[in-house]
Amino acid sequence: MALSVPLTFSLLASALFIAPVLARVHQHSSQLPVNKYDYIVVGAGAAGLGTSLLLASRRMVLAPSLFLRPALGIFDTAPSSLSILMTFFSDEGILAAQVPLLAPTLTPNYMSHHYGSSEDYDRLARITGDSGWSWNNMKQYIKRHEKIVPPADGHNTTGQYTPSLHGTNGVLPKSLPGYSVATDSRIIATTRELSSEFPFNQDITSGNVLGVTWVQSAIGGGKRSSSSTTYLASVKDRKNVDVLVNAQVTKLLRTGTVGGKPSFKGVQYAAAPGSPTQTAYAREEVILSAGSLGTPQILMLSGIGDKDELASHYITTVIENTSVGKNLSDHALLPNNWIVQGTESLDGLFRDQSALNSALVQWQANKTGPLVHGTVNHIGFFRLPSDAPIFETTSDPSSGPTASHYELIFSSYWLHPTLPSPANGSYMTICSALISPTSRGYLKLASADPFQTPLINPQYLSTAFDKYTLREAVKAAKRFTSGPAWADYILAPYGDLASTNTDADIDAYARKYTSTIFHPVGTAAMSAKDAGWGVVDPDFRLKGADGVRIVDASVWPFVPNAHTQGPVYLLAERAASIIAEPSKSNADLRGNLGFLNPRSR
Structure with missing residues (x-):
């Protein structure tokens, strides 16, 4: 029998981050200056926060989220300014x-x-x-x-x-x-x-x-x-960081077709059940880092998954992929x-x-x-x-x-x-x-x-x-x-x-x-580019789609010999290298590109 995650579990997840004092905190989406950015990062645990700070080098930084209620982070790579939006459920003061x-x-x-x-x-x-x-x-x-x-x-x-x-x-x-x-x-x-x-x-x-x-x-x-007290805190003094408090991503938005593949360069989010939905768009990519439970949920809500399962909830299939949510x-x-x-x-x-x-x-x-x-x-x-x-x-x-x-x-x-x-x-x-x-x-x-x-x-x-x-x-x-x-x-x-x-x-x-022991992995598993199974390619790209990468524990096709925090941080490090400079994805870019080292600024 399938188990429903207890409500207390998702509520307690709201206390996962210690929120530093950040610039330009917004209580409502109407306060945001724009709704289009270069990159959007959905979720901000070890993978989301880690990837985004490392990408801050390319004028990107991140946004925290909940375990099952992922929030969103949006980053702008404009050469003359750095515009960053972070949204999260704050746990400031949670001892x-x-x-x-x-x-x-x-x-x-x-x-x-x-x-x-x-x-x-x-x-x-x-x-x-x-x-x-x-x-x-x-x-x-x-x-x-x-x-x-x-x-x-x-x-x-x-x-x-x-x-x-x-x-x-x-x-x-x-x-x-x-x-x-x-x-x-x-x-x-x-x-x-x-x-x-x-x-x-x-x-x-x-x-x-x-x-x-x-x-x-x-x-x-x-x-x-934590990723919040380290990666996130390192951007607290940036005057061009926007923080949107208490918003939840509800699905990815299809924005067109590129190279014969559906493109998802938008996200829909809401402040609470029943509240109006808002949208934000990425010029480059959406990076999904909502975790092994949140990520497949968002994919399926977006029409990406097993068509029969999606049809049972009256969700139109955009990408048929029976691996989504499986292999847990x-x-x-x-x-x-x-x-x-x-x-x-x-x-x-x-x-x-x-x-x-x-x-x-x-x-x-x-x-x-x-x-x-x-x-x-x-x-x-x-x-x-x-x-x-x-x-x-x-x-x-x-x-x-x-x-x-x-x-x-x-x-x-x-x-x-x-x-x-x-x-x-x-x-x-x-x-x-x-x-x-x-x-x-x-x-x-x-x-x-x-x-x-x-x-x-x-x-x-x-x-x-x-x-x-x-x-x-x-x-x-x-x-x-x-x-x-x-x-x-x-x-x-x-x-x-x-x-x-x-x-x-x-x-x-x-x-x-x-x-x-709370180490779930595999629900959006990584596989070879030509494999007949799996959800992402070795470079984190969502199979069959344009504009989306997945960077979190869900991409591990098997659970590693570790409590998964450490392996996920290494995954985020490599994701940042690949996204920042695809041609040098096997190299340590921070060693030869100063903009990938936060201490160089």
Whole structure:
């Protein structure tokens, strides 16, 4: 059965951005000076904001949006002036979007910031037939994108990462954990005690993700680093930036035919359900960056998708493409909880309002203390044994031999998306996550109303491989906690985990508690230009159309070996290079064209 996204989910998404003070804020579209610009960017998460700031070099910058309610950004490339329109649902003053440890109270990413396996990118290059997607080309963007900074507690990070792999002058600050938790030393000890199965990996930015590693997080100076506080904030002083608050794109507008293809160089938007629609047009292109759920929804509302599905909502098909909204891939998440000794876990902090208030005072004063904790300090990526029985009937779906099948995510407190925290006691959590799933879901319109959230069926654990792998990931978590380092800390597994004694028990447990880590991709998949499937070409252009590119996680044809924030930023970096200078799409343009480096201005 297809699932409707809960209303609370889309409402919480409105708190994803910290809005900086920007020039010329407009409360209504009637205040805008013009309605035609060079570029329009729909959506402004990591991809939209990242792409647009990099394109600011070509007189373009961006606009924020909601996860399912994408707003719009419009950019002008006139040589004598820079006219930029940004529209978004502001979350100015939302404390939980600034304080790292409060991230789980919202729906955005949990700040883990890495890029995946080198073999993910090489696989994408093979799928698309474009060598520009290979790791050897894509890794150049890491140092352009990130700015590694000291952790909030200023501890010595020697041996916790490899400095040469990172950038120090990029746009987005990131750091190693800035607050030590009770499980840290025990996790590292286990990588020594059980090294054959759980080795330590100093830095997965190398492209080899296998092993347990210290988490690198999008946190700088004790504060959450988002695309809004970094890419967007960098344009706050521009006098020629127009900001339109609270507007939602409802569909792309067809503006003609170019080269036998329908051209979509316009957008329709509205302030709220039932309000009058407004239009804006692009001289060059519309860049759709509304995310893996928002992007296919807008495409289908615009008449781009499966003709039978569109006809069921009385939408005229302009481009028949059955891949739109299909191929949904995600990292399924299964939390495993243990009861632990003492009061060293962070559970007490969440229950004690006085302690939480004190921690908040400390954070506000100097951005230190428990609230700078980025929810996890360690993660680990692992493979099934090459002789695992599942490979007798299923080919290996991973990207390659240094890519993973599953992940373990370690938290020094109760973390469970589907169960409330117990009223007392101390806990630790190891989440098992499925990294190379073979299950594929889909997204469909619920109606032709752009303000109604779509129907989503992720079809988690619908294949034998996925069931087997998540089962083995639970077993791995249990073996990890059996090491000597945990003997004086763990009291017992919590709840149903204690009863997972057989494969059938684990499968039932997984069916009951598996949810999502919110890494959906693939609903507007990238493929080779001559492929009979897919939604975009390797240069992000919408297949069968003129004037539209898609730049967000939806174009990944498979989910990478990473929490998807990092890979999406790299995608945005390459998109900016391709759009700014198509003939040099495989080169780092910011290195040889000063106008692509915001620091050159």
